[in-house]
Each structure stands twice: as C-alpha cells, then as structure tokens.
Amino acid sequence: MSTQEITPTRSVLLETKKKIKLSQSGYKIMKMKRDGLIIEFFEIMEKAKEMRDRVVADYLNAMEKIHIASAVEGAIAVKSAAYALKGDPQVCLSCKSIMGMTVPKVDAECGCTPILDRGYGVISTSAYIEEAAKAFEKLLETMVLAAEVETTMKRLLDEIEKTKRRVNAPEFKVIPELQEAEAFIEFRLEEMERENTIRLKHLKRKAEAAQ
Amino acid sequence: MDIAVIGNEDFVLGFRLAGVRRVFTTTEENYEPTILKAMEDESIGVLAADSSDLKFLKPHVRQKVMDSIQPVVVPIGRDESDLREKVKRAIGVDLYKTEDD
Numbered sequence: 001m002s003t004q005e006i007t008p009t010r011s012v013l014l015e016t017k018k019k020i021k022l023s024q025s026g027y028k029i030m031k032m033k034r035d036g037l038i039i040e041f042f043e044i045m046e047k048a049k050e051m052r053d054r055v056v057a058d059y060l061n062a063m064e065k066i067h068i069a070s071a072v073e074g075a076i077a078v079k080s081a082a083y084a085l086k087g088d089p090q091v092c093l094s095c096k097s098i099m100g101m102t103v104p105k106v107d108a109e110c111g112c113t114p115i116l117d118r119g120y121g122v123i124s125t126s127a128y129i130e131e132a133a134k135a136f137e138k139l140l141e142t143m144v145l146a147a148e149v150e151t152t153m154k155r156l157l158d159e160i161e162k163t164k165r166r167v168n169a170p171e172f173k174v175i176p177e178l179q180e181a182e183a184f185i186e187f188r189l190e191e192m193e194r195e196n197t198i199r200l201k202h203l204k205r206k207a208e209a210a211q
Numbered sequence: 212m213d214i215a216v217i218g219n220e221d222f223v224l225g226f227r228l229a230g231v232r233r234v235f236t237t238t239e240e241n242y243e244p245t246i247l248k249a250m251e252d253e254s255i256g257v258l259a260a261d262s263s264d265l266k267f268l269k270p271h272v273r274q275k276v277m278d279s280i281q282p283v284v285v286p287i288g289r290d291e292s293d294l295r296e297k298v299k300r301a302i303g304v305d306l307y308k309t310e311d312d
Binding site: 038041045048049055056059062063066078079081082083085088089090091092093104106129132133135136137139140143144146147148150151153154155157158160161164 | 212213214224225226227228229230231232233256257259277278280281283285287288294297298300301302306307
C-alpha cells in the first residue's frame with residue numbers, strides 16, 4: 001500500500017491498528033502450525049527412511065529369488081506359475097487428519113497365501129518358485145506400508161511449503177506495510193494538529209492586532 | 212481397491228507371482244501414456260512402479276505421478292531423488308544427505 005493511497009484520518013488509523021493486531025495474531029497461529037508440521041514431518045521422515053530401506057532390501061531379495069527360480073526352473077515355468085495364481089491383493093484407502101490436513105490411510109488386505117491356495121500345482125512347481133512368490137508377497141506388504149508413510153510425508157511437505165508462504169507474507173509484507181501506514185497516518189495527524197495550532201495562534205494574533 | 216504394477220516384463224512377473232492381477236506391461240516408448248491411463252483408473256489404490264522407469268516421463272508428468280494421492284504411486288528401487296528434492300525445497304536442508312555425498 002503506498003502512502004499516497006492512505007487517507008490520514010483517525011478512523012483509518014484505528015482501522016489500521018486493528019488490522020495490525022489481526023495480522024500479528026494470524027501470523028503467530030500460522031507460525032505455530034508451521035512448527036507443528038515440521039515436528040510431525042521429522043517423526044514421519046525417520047519412518048519413511050526406514051520403510052524405503054526395507055522396500056529396497058525386500059525388492060533386491062525378491063528379484064534375487066525370482067532370478068534363481070528362472071535359472072533353475074526356466075522362465076516359462078515361472079511365467080506359467082505366475083499366470084496360474086489365484087487371488088488378488090486388495091487395499092483399503094481411507095483418510096485421517098494431521099493438523100487439519102487430510103492424509104491417506106492404506107490398509108492392506110494382502111498376506112501370505114498358503115501354498116495349497118496359490119492355484120498352481122505343488123508337484124509341478126519347485127520350492128524356488130514358492131520362495132520367489134513369498135518374497136514378492138513380503139515386498140507387497142512392505143510396499144503398502146511405505147505407500148502410506150511416503151504419501152503422508154509428501155502431503156506434509158506440501159503443507160509445510162504452503163504454510164511457510166503464509167507465514168512469510170505477513171512477516172515480510174503485510175505487517176511492515178501496515179506499520180508503515182500507521183506511522184504515516186500518525187505523522188500526518190500530528191502535522192495537521194501542529195498546522196492547526198499555528199493557524200489558531202496566527203488568527204489570535206490578528207484578532208489582537210485588530211482590537 | 213486393487214494393487215497394480217507397471218513396468219517391463221521382468222519387473223511385473225514377480226508381482227504376478229504375489230497374486231497381483233492388475234499389471235501394465237510397458238516399454239520405454241509407451242510408458243507415459245500407460246501410467247497416465249493407470250492413474251485415471253479409480254479402482255486402483257496403490258500403483259507400484261520401477262523407480263528407474265520414472266526417468267522416461269516428462270518432468271511435469273513425473274511431478275504429477277509423484278504427487279498423486281489416489282492412486283498412491285510407490286517407486287520401487289534405490290532412486291529417492293524426487294522425495295529428496297521435495298524435502299530440500301520445503302525444509303531448506305538436504306536431510307537425505309549421507310557422509311558419502
């Protein structure tokens with residue numbers, strides 16, 4: 001707001017003072033929210049790092065198992081076992097709130113399927129395929145857990161960025177501008193008062209001279 | 212909701228063994244349209260993707276994929292550059308930095 005747009009009156013001064021008070025309380029609340037989100041983020045980050053390491057470890061293990069199965073049984077046997085499988089792992093997506101921010105909650109309905117329920121013949125396949133299937137089931141479980149943690153972390157980071165902007169705007173732009181406007185109005189009102197006093201003195205002198 | 216997998220034949224085969232039925236087999240050329248199609252499917256809750264395949268996507272598509280909440284896209288592999296970059300931008304410090312970096 002430039003000083004030329006400000007009307008230096010008492011009502012505007014009172015309004016500006018009210019705005020400053022409101023902006024300062026809003027700024028404090030947003031600052032507290034930002035700090036809260038950052039604390040929450042640090043808690044989640046440790047979990048996310050751990051989950052990522054687990055996903056990588058499970059993935060490498062699963063890939064190793066499937067490569068062994070392919071080498072021993074042949075790629076076609078592994079493929080035919082994979083295509084013969086029954087069951088479809090499901091997830092349930094719901095929402096939960098962290099400091100007013102909605103984050104997804106992922107509940108997995110997948111687990112270890114017993115060998116007889118898998119859908120392929122136990123005699124026609126080997127333990128290598130079974131081990132690979134188990135390793136991938138484990139990876140799937142870890143992946144679902146990682147999905148929840150990583151998405152929460154992404155949402156938290158987005159919210160931190162937004163809140164940071166909301167904290168910076170009043171801190172560096174809104175409040176200083178309002179304070180500048182307040183100072184300008186106070187200065188102008190004092191100046192007008194001084195002018196008025198001088199004018200009255202001048203009139204008084206003139207009236208005394210006329211008498 | 213279903214779990215889906217997107218990637219090359221080798222990558223998706225293991226997930227088929229774990230019972231995943233929603234499988235999108237792709238090549239480098241059709242990776243982007245396939246992942247976008249998979250993301251439009253409302254019955255998919257979690258989409259697993261090979262993190263090394265994500266480099267085939269244009270930057271804005273990659274951003275969209277990584278920020279997606281439904282489905283949640285989980286990159287599988289060692290590449291954690293997206294999350295690292297996001298942390299750096301929001302917090303201002305590279306918290307993923309290790310002694311080796």
